[in-house]
Amino acid sequence: MDESHSGPVGPGTVRAVLIVAHLTFEEARRRRILAAALILGTAFLALFATGLFFILRDLRLRVPAGQQRLLISFPVMAGLYAANFLIVVTSILVAVDTVAGEIASGVVETLCSKPVTRTAIILGKWLGCWFLLALYEGLLVGGVFLVSRLVAGYTPPHAARGGGLMLLEGTVLLTLAVAGGTRLDSLTNGVSVLGLYGLAFIGGWMEQIGTLAGNATTRYLGIAASLIVPSESLWQLAAHYMQPPVARDLNLTPFSPASVPSAAMVAWAVSYVLVVLLTGLRLFQTRDL
Amino acid sequence: MNEPVLETRALRKDFGSKAAVRDLTLSVSRGEVFGFLGPNGAGKTTAVKLLLGLVRPTAGGGRLLGRPLGDPPARARIGFLPEHFRFHEWLEGRELLRFHGRLLGLRSHTLETRIDELLRRLQLADAGHRRLREYSKGMCQRIGLAQALLGEPELVFLDEPTSGLDPLGRLLVRDLIRDLRSRGTTVFLNSHLLGEVELTCDRVAFVNNGRVVRDMTLGTPDGDLEVEIRVDRLTPALLEGLGRFGRDVRDEGGVVRLRVEAEERLPEISRWLVSQGAGLYRLAAQRRSLEAIFLEVIGEGQGGAAPRNG
Numbered sequence: 083m084d085e086s087h088s089g090p091v092g093p094g095t096v097r098a099v100l101i102v103a104h105l106t107f108e109e110a111r112r113r114r115i116l117a118a119a120l121i122l123g124t125a126f127l128a129l130f131a132t133g134l135f136f137i138l139r140d141l142r143l144r145v146p147a148g149q150q151r152l153l154i155s156f157p158v159m160a161g162l163y164a165a166n167f168l169i170v171v172t173s174i175l176v177a178v179d180t181v182a183g184e185i186a187s188g189v190v191e192t193l194c195s196k197p198v199t200r201t202a203i204i205l206g207k208w209l210g211c212w213f214l215l216a217l218y219e220g221l222l223v224g225g226v227f228l229v230s231r232l233v234a235g236y237t238p239p240h241a242a243r244g245g246g247l248m249l250l251e252g253t254v255l256l257t258l259a260v261a262g263g264t265r266l267d268s269l270t271n272g273v274s275v276l277g278l279y280g281l282a283f284i285g286g287w288m289e290q291i292g293t294l295a296g297n298a299t300t301r302y303l304g305i306a307a308s309l310i311v312p313s314e315s316l317w318q319l320a321a322h323y324m325q326p327p328v329a330r331d332l333n334l335t336p337f338s339p340a341s342v343p344s345a346a347m348v349a350w351a352v353s354y355v356l357v358v359l360l361t362g363l364r365l366f367q368t369r370d371l
Numbered sequence: 372m373n374e375p376v377l378e379t380r381a382l383r384k385d386f387g388s389k390a391a392v393r394d395l396t397l398s399v400s401r402g403e404v405f406g407f408l409g410p411n412g413a414g415k416t417t418a419v420k421l422l423l424g425l426v427r428p429t430a431g432g433g434r435l436l437g438r439p440l441g442d443p444p445a446r447a448r449i450g451f452l453p454e455h456f457r458f459h460e461w462l463e464g465r466e467l468l469r470f471h472g473r474l475l476g477l478r479s480h481t482l483e484t485r486i487d488e489l490l491r492r493l494q495l496a497d498a499g500h501r502r503l504r505e506y507s508k509g510m511c512q513r514i515g516l517a518q519a520l521l522g523e524p525e526l527v528f529l530d531e532p533t534s535g536l537d538p539l540g541r542l543l544v545r546d547l548i549r550d551l552r553s554r555g556t557t558v559f560l561n562s563h564l565l566g567e568v569e570l571t572c573d574r575v576a577f578v579n580n581g582r583v584v585r586d587m588t589l590g591t592p593d594g595d596l597e598v599e600i601r602v603d604r605l606t607p608a609l610l611e612g613l614g615r616f617g618r619d620v621r622d623e624g625g626v627v628r629l630r631v632e633a634e635e636r637l638p639e640i641s642r643w644l645v646s647q648g649a650g651l652y653r654l655a656a657q658r659r660s661l662e663a664i665f666l667e668v669i670g671e672g673q674g675g676a677a678p679r680n681g
Contacts, residue, residue, distance in 0.1 A: 090447045090475040090522040101473045105459075112461040188457045192518065195423050195528075196474040197447035370426040 092197030102198075102206025103213065106180060110214050119172065119218050126168070127225040130161045134233045151236060155326050158230045158238055159337040162324060165222040166248055166317050170279060172218055173252035174259050177211045178272040181263035181366070191371055201363050208260045208359065215252045223248055240323035247320035250351055251313045255279060257355045258311070261362025264369065278311045286314030293341035301341060308343065312351040315343040373400045376526050376557045377422065379433030379440075384417055384426060384581075391417040393581035395431070401525075404548060404558040406572035406589075408565070408661075410669050414581035415561050416454055419530055422559075423451055436525060447475060450524035454531045454561070456515030460504035464495060464514050467503060468521060475522040482521075489517040494543065508535035516547070527551060530561040545571055569661040577668045585668045595664060596634065596656045600627040603650035612647065616640050631656070 093101060110116045137157050141150050181204065184190040193203055223245045230236050238244065255275060262271040285307020292301030308315040318339040322330055330338045375398045382395035392414045399405045409415050420426040422433070424441025438445035458467055465486060472482035490496045493513040498506065506514065512535050519527055529548075533541045541564075548571045551558055562568050568575060569589065577585045587595070598617065602609065605625060613620050616639060617631035631637075637656055644651050 090477050092444060092447045093474060093476040097476075098474065101470070105470055109459060109461065188453060188455055189459065191420075191425055191453045192451065192456070192458065192471070192515075193474070194425055195446060195449070195451040195453075196471065197443050197445075197476065198474055199443050368427070371420065 090197070095199060095202050098198040098202035099206040099209060102193075102203055103210035106207050106210025107213055110176070110210075115176070116214070116217075119214075120221065123168075123218065123221045123225070126164070126222065127229055130164075130226060131229040131233055133157065134161070134229060138234050152326055152328055154230075154234045154236050155238065155329055158226065158234075158236065159321065159325060161226045161230070162223065162238070162244075162248075162321070163337060165219075165226055166251070166320075168222060169215070169219050169248060169252045170255060170313065173211075173215050173256040174272060174275050174279070176214050177208075177256045177259035178263060178275065179268040180207045180211055181260060182266060182268040182271050183263075185263075185371065186267060194371055200367050204260065204264065204359075204363050204366050208257065211256055211260065212253060215256055216249060219245070219249050219252060238324040239326065244320040244324035247316045247323070247348070250348070250355075251316035251320070253355055254311070254313045254316070254351055254358075257358045257362070261358050261365065264362050264366035279313055281307050282311035282314040285310075286318055289315075290318075290340050304341075308347065309350065312347060312354055315347050316351055319343045319347065375399060375434075376401045377433070377435050377559065379422070379431065381431035382418070382421055382428050382433055383430040384414075384421055385429045390581050392421060392428075395421070395578075395582060397433075397576065397583060399526075399557060399559060401557055402552065402555045403574055404552050404560065404572045406568040406575035407559060407561045407578060408563075408568060408575055408665060409578035413578045413669075415578055416530060417581075418578065419528055419559070419561055423449070423528065447522060448525045450519035450522065450527040452512075452515045452519040452527075452529045452532055454534070456511055456518075458503060458515075458518075461502060463500050463502050464490070464506070464510075465499040467514060468517055471518045472521050477522065485521055485523075486517075489520060492547070493517050509537060509540045512536055513540065513543075516544070520547075520551075524556065526557045526559065528559045528561075531563065532560070533562070533564055533567060541567065565661045565665055575661070577665065579669050585664075587664075589661070595659050596631050596636075597659050598629050598631055598637070598640070599653065599655045599657070600629075600640070600644070600651070601625065601653035602627070602644060603652065609644070609647060609649060612643070613640070616643070626653075630659075 092098070134157055138154060141153055145153060184193070190203075194200060227237060227241050230238070258278060259271060259275045262274055266274060285304045287304070288300050289304025289308065292298065292304055319342065321337040322339050322342050325338060377397065377399040379395050379397045382392055383390065384392040395418055407415055407418070417426060421428055422435060422440060424446070428440070433440045435442070436445045436448050462470070468486045468489065469482065472485065477485065486499070490499050493516060495510065495513055495517065498510060503511065503514070512532065516529075516532060519529070532544050536544065545567065548558055548560070560568065560572060572589055574586070574588050576583045600613070605622060605627065610620060610622055610627065613627060613629055616636050617629040620627065620629040634656065637654060641651060641654055
């Protein structure tokens with residue numbers, strides 16, 4: 083019927099994903115979310131640089147040159163730990179309202195009446211949020227690396243790998259928030275994802291304390307929590323890589339995990355992101371708008 | 372010309388134990404301006420959402436432009452203005468249209484031309500570079516309409532298009548619907564404003580308790596006519612005899628009223644009355660207003676919430 087129609091045919095899936103991703107990113111830019119993140123992120127780096135500068139000045143006076151490198155790794159890890167916390171919270175905040183908010187306002191009805199699949203809409207939103215997260219992480223983590231290099235002449239070992247793991251950690255939480263938003267309202271979604279993060283956080287510490295104390299039950303409970311939400315274990319793995327071998331082997335700092343998550347945890351986290359995203363797509367696909 | 376662009380059979384939607392749409396069987400022909408009427412909570416908006424694939428039916432099905440309901444490619448050829456059109460307030464009017472045009476897959480040159488045309492047509496030419504948060508309610512509704520018409524759709528769903536519009540805005544929408552009809556575009560209009568529906572629609576369906584309770588064509592010589600008769604001597608035999616020409620025959624203080632299907636009945640009535648020896652003082656026919664029909668059709672269903680057979 084009606085083969086002669088020469089009007090629009092829809093943008094195609096890949097293009098639709100990019101159009102929605104672009105709008106999601108634009109929204110963050112126009113609503114000055116991006117500007118706020120960049121300004122405060124820069125303030126964070128400035129403070130970190132100043133702190134590191136004074137610590138280093140002190141160390142140079144008191145500590146032999148050979149040990150300075152080991153000691154400087156401690157404040158750098160503290161900077162990365164703070165950046166990690168900001169990335170965790172931002173990845174949730176950025177994504178928590180992107181789907182849920184548009185369902186609540188009815189914006190999504192107009193979107194879904196266009197010749198694009200619901201899958202393309204969710205993937206576009208996910209991609210737009212992920213791009214924001216990557217940018218933010220690039221600023222914070224890249225900034226910590228750069229400051230540490232410029233001020234102290236020190237780059238943590240395996241910086242790229244560590245940064246990648248932190249990005250994966252943010253991706254896990256962001257994906258949970260996008261998927262949750264297909265069925266939960268923004269606030270419930272935010273509280274739920276933050277709650278899941280809390281579970282992973284305490285699980286991560288249980289794993290460490292259980293290992294140090296030789297308590298297998300606590301350790302396994304912690305590992306189980308990490309399987310449910312693999313965010314914290316990714317940070318621990320990142321922290322493990324980004325410290326000088328001496329610091330991590332001797333458990334010199336709170337950032338040296340006693341029980342190092344295995345590489346299988348990374349594979350698990352990647353599959354986890356895929357499974358959660360597919361579940362979100364399915365949940366959005368089958369819901370009434 | 373009478374090819375259906377939209378057909379549904381026994382469409383049903385339950386929300387929990389409540390049926391929002393019970394048994395929707397509809398057919399809308401190409402080029403028709405179709406009015407979908409009913410009281411609040413009758414299931415009109417859910418019905419439109421079912422047709423657009425925004426809501427999945429519990430049972431039944433249908434076809435839209437020859438494709439199953441909810442099929443994305445078919446949506447390239449439809450336009451939709453939701454009841455409360457909302458969009459990102461940080462966007463400028465023109466940007467909103469550009470975004471929707473891209474989602475329709477329109478090429479940039481065609482899209483820009485189309486945007487200019489629609490902004491002008493909807494009297495928003497000066498507001499194209501203003502952000503939506505600065506728009507009045509009427510302007511939001513008009514930019515929503517522009518959004519619905521961007522892809523020159525074959526079928527447009529307008530859910531309460533005049534809500535929030537002043538009389539001039541309403542006139543604009545009415546003209547727009549006439550334009551659409553003259554171009555052969557099918558319009559599916561959900562509205563509460565019966566006067567407007569009467570002026571713009573070719574056909575209407577009344578929906579109540581989630582099902583179509585009456586379907587009628589407007590503006591044809593045939594239809595529902597209310598006839599008023601005054602004779603010198605009204606007898607029970609005369610009253611009974613009039614029953615063969617129409618229905619609802621009643622004596623209202625010496626004036627007889629009845630309803631007939633076609634104007635041809637009028638000369639037949641006058642001949643018959645004269646043949647019965649009655650002195651005919653008045654025989655007048657008047658088309659019943661949509662409002663009167665609405666009240667009658669919907670009034671029947673307001674007695675109880677229990678589903679009726681039908």
